[in-house]
């Protein structure tokens with residue numbers, strides 16, 4: 101069984117448990133009560149230059165603990181000050197040590213739009229995301245069949261959530277285009293064996309029609325790499341590990357975004 105399959109199985113069990121604990125109709129009430137408006141996620145990615153989606157990730161199956169006991173507030177405020185365009189908050193509990201509380205905390209600590217980074221397999225999770233204050237959700241094509249993918253994408257739109265639809269190969273890209281995803285994520289990391297190859301982005305980019313918003317995900321470290329993405333027309337980049345490991349997070353973000361410090 102691949103790691104992805106295991107995470108998806110764990111997620112299905114966890115969703116069953118949570119649905120009993122807090123029924124979807126309660127989440128709907130919470131969503132109605134939300135007073136603060138949605139923050140535009142996909143718009144934030146299409147500004148000039150490569151937009152940075154900065155990710156909060158305490159641990160990962162490939163790297164183990166990255167920043168143990170990380171304080172969300174501290175990290176996301178450094179991301180915002182450094183010039184990130186949006187936040188990605190890992191909420192998966194068992195393999196990434198994240199939670200929806202992390203997302204809620206990010207929401208109050210910073211003003212940037214937020215992506216709920218998780219393994220979405222059930223509509224319940226969309227309602228959870230909206231209730232916790234997410235502006236966007238991740239849909240991983242490798243984890244879903246086309247019918248579920250399409251239903252989740254449409255239901256997300258009804259909830260005013262943007263969807264980042266993640267692909268890793270041609271076949272997955274075709275599925276994402278078939279369901280008319282607007283925001284496509286090319287994951288350079290293979291979720292079955294964790295190997296990372298940034299070339300993946302350049303290979304798949306050639307088959308993406310004009311008008312789509314493209315995000316390149318995983319494995320980035322330097323400004324030069326981002327310049328190259330900008331040159332070929334990629335809209336945004338998603339970076340986690342490099343930033344979470346940085347001793348001075350704000351400075352690391354500035355180095356990548358070229359965002360000048362105000363004096």
Ligand SMILES: O=P(O)(O)OC[C@@H](O)[C@@H](O)c1c[nH]c2ccccc12
Nearest residue numbers: 287317318319320338339340341342
């Ligand atoms: O930490 P990195 O190499 O900068 O990668 C970030 C992000 O792309 C990665 O965390 C990711 C991409 N797709 C995912 C799906 C689930 C969990 C995590 C991910």
